[in-house]
Amino acid sequence: MTRKKPPRTVQEFMALACAMESEASDRYEELADQLTAHHNREVAELFAKLSRIEGKHRDQIMARMGWTTAPAAPDVAWETPEGPETTDYGDLHYLMQPYHALKLAEHNERRAVTFFETLAHARVPEEVRAMAAEMAGEEREHVRLIEEWLAKVPPPERGWDEDLDPPNAVD
Amino acid sequence: MTEAIPLTPASFKSDVKPVWCPGCGDYGVVNALGKALTKLALQPENVAVVSGIGCSSRIPAYTSCYGFHGVHGRALVVGTGLKIARPDLTVIVTGGDGDGYSIGGNHFMHACRRNVDMTYIVMDNRVYGMTKGQPSPTTEPDWDSKLSPEGTGLREFHPMVIALASGANFIARGFTGDPNGLAELIAQAVRHPGFSFVEVLSPCITFRPEQLEWKKMVRPGALKPTADLTRASRNILRDDGFGLGVLFAGERPAFQPRGVQAARPVSDLERRFAL
Numbered sequence: 001m002t003r004k005k006p007p008r009t010v011q012e013f014m015a016l017a018c019a020m021e022s023e024a025s026d027r028y029e030e031l032a033d034q035l036t037a038h039h040n041r042e043v044a045e046l047f048a049k050l051s052r053i054e055g056k057h058r059d060q061i062m063a064r065m066g067w068t069t070a071p072a073a074p075d076v077a078w079e080t081p082e083g084p085e086t087t088d089y090g091d092l093h094y095l096m097q098p099y100h101a102l103k104l105a106e107h108n109e110r111r112a113v114t115f116f117e118t119l120a121h122a123r124v125p126e127e128v129r130a131m132a133a134e135m136a137g138e139e140r141e142h143v144r145l146i147e148e149w150l151a152k153v154p155p156p157e158r159g160w161d162e163d164l165d166p167p168n169a170v171d
Numbered sequence: 172m173t174e175a176i177p178l179t180p181a182s183f184k185s186d187v188k189p190v191w192c193p194g195c196g197d198y199g200v201v202n203a204l205g206k207a208l209t210k211l212a213l214q215p216e217n218v219a220v221v222s223g224i225g226c227s228s229r230i231p232a233y234t235s236c237y238g239f240h241g242v243h244g245r246a247l248v249v250g251t252g253l254k255i256a257r258p259d260l261t262v263i264v265t266g267g268d269g270d271g272y273s274i275g276g277n278h279f280m281h282a283c284r285r286n287v288d289m290t291y292i293v294m295d296n297r298v299y300g301m302t303k304g305q306p307s308p309t310t311e312p313d314w315d316s317k318l319s320p321e322g323t324g325l326r327e328f329h330p331m332v333i334a335l336a337s338g339a340n341f342i343a344r345g346f347t348g349d350p351n352g353l354a355e356l357i358a359q360a361v362r363h364p365g366f367s368f369v370e371v372l373s374p375c376i377t378f379r380p381e382q383l384e385w386k387k388m389v390r391p392g393a394l395k396p397t398a399d400l401t402r403a404s405r406n407i408l409r410d411d412g413f414g415l416g417v418l419f420a421g422e423r424p425a426f427q428p429r430g431v432q433a434a435r436p437v438s439d440l441e442r443r444f445a446l
C-alpha cells in the first residue's frame with residue numbers, strides 16, 4: 001500500500017491511529033493462535049498480552065473521541081503494506097522465545113514513533129501535527145516500556161532454533 | 172425490526188485455528204479473504220469456499236462460510252458444479268500451485284475457458300509443502316534441494332499466461348505480505364463477472380525460507396489493468412513475476428448454462444437419467 005494522502009483533520013488522524021492499533025492487536029492475537037497451535041505456550045501468552053495492550057490503546061483512542069465502534073480506516077495509509085505496529089507474518093519462528101517476540105514488539109513501536117514523528121512535521125493542519133506529536137510521545141513511552149521488559153528477559157542461547165526433528169526433514 | 176449487525180473480518184473466521192507453520196504466507200490469505208468479504212458486505216452463509224488438497228487447501232475450515240475441502244486437483248470442478256447449481260452463491264475456489272497447476276492443471280485451463288462466475292485464489296509457494304518439499308510446476312528449474320538435486324531442469328509453468336490464453340476474465344497477482352492490498356484484489360475479483368484468477372505469492376517458510384525475500388522484491392501497482400488481450404499478454408511477458416495488481420479485466424459475459432435453475436429438485440435429474 002502506498003500513502004494516498006495524509007490525514008487532514010483530527011478526526012481522520014485519530015481514525016487512522018485507531019485502525020493502526022486495531023490491526024496490531026488483531027495480528028498479535030493471530031500470532032498467539034499460531035504459537036498455541038505449535039505448543040509454544042510461553043510466547044503465545046506473550047503475544048496474547050501484547051494484543052490486549054494494543055487493544056487497550058485502541059479503546060483509549062475511541063474513548064477520547066467518543067466513538068462506540070471503531071470507524072472505518074480513512075483513505076489514508078502508511079508507506080509499508082500494513083500499519084507500522086503490525087508484525088509481519090514472516091517474522092515468526094515456531095521455536096522463538098519471549099526475547100524474540102519482545103524484539104518484534106520493540107521494532108513495531110519504533111516504527112510507530114517514526115510514523116507519528118514524520119506526520120508531526122508534515123504539511124498537514126496544525127492540530128493534526130500537534131496530535132501526531134502527542135502520539136509520537138506516547139509511542140516513545142511504549143518503546144521505553146518494552147525496553148524495560150526486554151531487560152528482564154534472557155536473550156536466547158546459541159542454537160535456540162535447532163530442532164532434532166525439524167519439519168523440513170525428508171529422511 | 173432489528174438492525175443487522177455489520178460484519179467485520181473476524182466474522183468470516185471460524186473457531187478452528189490454522190495449523191500452518193508459524194510464518195507461513197497462507198495466514199495472509201485468510202486475513203485478506205475476511206477483509207475482502209467484509210468490503211463486499213457478503214454474509215458468510217452466502218459464500219462457499221472450495222479447495223483441493225495441500226497446505227493452503229485447509230482454508231475452508233478456517234472460514235465461517237460454507238466450505239468443501241475436496242479432492243486433489245479437483246477444486247475447480249466442485250466449484251463449477253456448485254456455481255452452476257447455485258448461481259446465487261459467491262463461490263471462491265482456493266488451493267496451491269501443486270493442486271491447481273499440476274494435478275488440477277487441465278481443470279485450470281478449462282475453468283478459464285468456461286468462464287463460470289467464480290474466483291480462484293492460488294497460493295503459490297513454488298513447492299509441495301505438505302508432502303515435504305517436492306518441486307511443483309512453478310518451481311524454478313535450478314532449485315537445488317534434497318528431493319531435487321541440482322534442480323529439475325524443467326521450465327516453470329506460467330499461470331498468468333495460461334490463464335490469459337485460456338480465457339480467464341480477470342487476472343491479478345497479490346502478495347500475502349500485503350493482506351490489505353490482497354483484500355482489495357480479491358474484492359475486485361469477486362465483483363468482476365466470469366472466472367477471476369488471483370495468483371498469490373505465498374512464501375513457504377519451511378521448505379523455501381529464501382522466499383521471505385519476496386517482500387523486498389514485490390512491486391505494488393506494477394501490473395496495469397486492461398481489457399485488451401494483446402496489451403495484457405505484452406505486459407505479462409515483460410513482468411518478472413513480482414509485479415502486483417490487476418493484469419487483465421476482460422469483458423466476456425460469464426457462462427451460465429441455459430435451463431439450469433437454482434434449487435432444482437434432485438428427483439428431476441434422477442428422472443432425466445433414468446434408464
